[in-house]
Amino acid sequence: MSLQCPKCSSCNITSKRHGMKAGALIGAVGGAARGLSAAITGASTGISVGALAGPAGMTLGGLSGALFGGLTGCITGCLAGAKLGEVFDQRILDNHLCCDCGYTFTPPSATSPL
Incomplete structure (x- = not known):
């Protein structure tokens, strides 16, 4: 994925x-x-x-x-x-960067509690 x-x-x-x-x-x-x-x-x-x-x-x-x-x-x-x-x-942190539009984000699956 x-x-x-x-x-x-x-x-x-x-x-x-x-x-x-x-x-x-x-x-x-x-x-x-x-x-x-x-x-x-x-x-x-x-x-x-x-x-x-x-x-x-x-x-x-x-x-x-x-x-x-x-x-x-x-x-x-x-x-x-x-x-x-x-x-x-x-x-x-918003670790991921879209190289096409420049948007930074954290994937939804990564925001679960530690």
């Missing part, structure tokens, strides 16, 4: 996905902030493990542990924010 514009009955419909994009950005920033804590823990773990290889191992282990911790937090936050934004797109 394809979507049709309620105004002009066109099937030339696209999704704007503003909620998903905003949620992903906010989640990535929040996840990166949370990832800072994980980065510090990762760095200290990397330094401890790298200590077996001497000073170069400690440096490399600390940097890789911090990078891994920060990226993990950022990616996790981004994915969670995108999923939440997707729910906003489907349930709250």
Whole structure:
């Protein structure tokens, strides 16, 4: 079943996905902030493990542990924010745009309660 514009009955419909994009950005920033804590823990773990290889191992282990911790937090936050934004797109925002007449709408089936 394809979507049709309620105004002009066109099937030339696209999704704007503003909620998903905003949620992903906010989640990535929040996840990166949370990832800072994980980065510090990762760095200290990397330094401890790298200590077996001497000073170069400690440096490399600390940097890789911090990078891994920060990226993990950022990616996790981004994915969670995108999923939440997707729910906003489907349930709250007028996410669909008719490319023929420019009308924005939410499909009737998507307006049911969460």
